[in-house]
Amino acid sequence: MPQTLSNLLIWLNFFRLNDYSIQLVFFLISINLQISVAFLASAMFSDVKTATVVAYIYVFGTGLLGIFLFQFFLEDPHFPRGWIIAMELYPGFSLYRGLYELSQSAFAADYRGVNGMRWRDFGDGMKEVTCIMLIEWLLLLVSAFYIDQITYSSKHPLFFFLQSPSKNKQHHYSSNKQISKFVVEMEKPDVCQEREKVEQYLLESTGNCAVLCNNLKKVYSGKDGNPQKLAVRGLSLALPQGECFGMLGPNGAGKTSFINMMTGIIKPSSGSAFVQGLDILTDMDRIYTTIGVCPQHDLLWDKLSGREHLLFYGRLKNLKGSVLTQAVEESLRSVNLFHGGNGDKQVRRYSGGMKRRLSVAISLIGNPKVVYMDEPSTGLDPASRKSLWDVVKRAKRKGAIILTTHSMEEAEVLCDRLGIFVNGSLQCIGNPKELKGRYGGSYVLTMTTSKEHEQEVEELVHRISKNAKKIYRTSGTQKFELPKKETKIAEVFQAVEKAKKMFPVVAWGLADTTLEDVFVKVAQTS
Structure with missing residues (x-):
């Protein structure tokens, strides 16, 4: 039976002849050193694309420089040892030096028919590079934490020695x-x-x-x-506890920027x-433990299941054991991902609506005190949207919710207060009834007739209200705004009944101001 690739790698002389414990210690230190380098790089770069390019250059560039440059310095007995140590301070070269020492030991042992590197004959080069990597690991880890605190948490450079800003x-x-x-x-x-x-x-x-x-x-x-x-x-x-605040506004009004600031x-x-x-x-860093976030675009891993996502985020909220398991089960049930094995499917097999529901479940796991939801119902069918609304209603009993949406129906059902944003500023704030009363003090009368009777309809409406305003007209259908202060509903019905006797009326309707009308009015006048 042919050997697998993993078996072939394990039985290479490099791994087989050298002491396993030496290899374990070396690779453990080198891996943690590379993780510390990654932490430091993440603290220094704010753009993912730039960080990715630099990482590729670092990995492949180090390999090429190690083979075509550093190795020649190592094998040259006249090259100053002090410069070798200085070059090994670069994490990529220290890793290359360790691999070089192990490979040389394995080659010599195979040639002579003896064992490779052992603790009793731990070479000076291997001791040197192991000490350098261990010290660098600790120093880079502390440096990454420090830079992250002063860069992204905006702490004072001497925050270790200063009293708490609170x-x-x-x-x-x-x-x-x-x-x-x-x-x-x-x-x-x-x-x-x-x-x-x-x-x-x-x-x-x-x-x-x-x-x-x-x-x-x-x-x-x-x-x-x-x-x-x-x-x-x-x-x-x-925003007090137990309130759901709705942020309405056209695209580019600043809603997502506000949430991005509040979530760091x-x-x-x-x-x-x-x-x-x-x-x-x-x-x-302390706020993260008390908030939940459902971003505008789903941030999920394709190869993880819905359950695994919730387990991961639940552990971040310090949930453990049976409490974590129960929280995951309840979250999957609340967003209709429990039945049919959907919770155990990989996310890459989810539809857009299922991914959105999972993002909502992630934001609510661990009962956060404040939840930010950026257009959570986007892409959901009516049944799923209704189920999601029930989840949000239950969640706001335990904390506060800030919700952005373009659905006026959703805003009226869920939000205790609404704020309409235009060009980055708050134009009005209040509960839905207050806003409709403040900005929508009019009825909307719609009447459809033949084109030749449009003028008669307009005259009829002005007899009902002198300050009536035509807001829409097309192919015989006209819409008028009637101020509530000077309009009586009974008079409108009487006028329409008289109009029906004078000319044919295809259809008509009288409606109160909707939240959508308020939104359009505020957005256009701001």
Whole structure:
């Protein structure tokens, strides 16, 4: 029977003749060193494509330089040993030196018919490179942690020696209050009231709110001669526990940028924000344990099953044993992925809707105190959407939810309060009934007749209300806005009945203002 490739590799002299424990120690240290290098690189690079290119250059470049350059220095007895040690400080060369020593020992042992490298004859070169790799492993690991803290958590470079920033919060709040007074934009009364509420919370205690944002801004720098892009303009928002807040707005309004700032993906340009009393600028590592996120685009691994995804994220939320197993089962059931073996299928076999439901389940596992959902129902069929709404309703009893959506029906069903964003700023805020009453103080009368009777319909409507406004007209169908203050529903019915006797009316209808009408009106006038 032909040997498999793995058997052939195991029986190579390199692995067979050298002491197994020496190989175990060497490869264990080298693997952890490479992981530390990866951590350091992830802290230094913010762009995935750039990091990928540099990683390929590092791996393949090191191999080529080791074979065609470093090996000649090792074999040259006149080359200074001090320079060899200096070159081994580069992790790629230290790994190459260790492999070189092991291969030379195996070659010599095979040639002489003896054993390869053993602990009793551990060579100077192998001791040297093992010590270098061990020290570098620890130093790079600490360096990666340090750079990550000062770069992405925005901590002071001397944060090890400074007291916790939470002790200086009162000063931080008062300074933010002074900054928030200099808001240039003219804001509407409801938005100003929300800003005043935020300032009051800052003076009292941020722990009273699940989410508190004070004059939060994000500006993207311009590239290729383009001007700067103001994605979020001085947002102030107070979100208590048990509330679902809906963020509505056209594409590019700044909703996703806001969520990215609150979850630590990008840093705000100015302003401050707190989650459960923790500052997103300094306490992001603690905030991660209290939040859940359903991103706009699914971040899943094709080769893992739905159950494995939930097990992984459940462990990140510190769930263990039977509690973890139960949480995974409940999550799969809540999003209809439990039956039919769907939970154990690889994600690459999921439909788009199933992936979306899994993302929602991931965001809710571990009962997070704050959940961010960026268009969670995108791509779902009506039955799955209704089931998802029930899941969100149950989840908001245990914490706060910030939801972005383009579905006005979803916003009305789920959200206790709504905020409409246009060009990065909050234009209005309130519950759905308040917004419809504030921005939709009119009825919409629709009437369809033949084209020759359009003028008669218009005259009829103006007799009902002098300030009626035509908002739509095509092929005999006309829509009018009738101010509620000067319109009585009974008069509309009487007028339509009279019109039917004068000319044929194909169809007509009277509707109250919808949330969609409010959204369109605010978006167009802002």
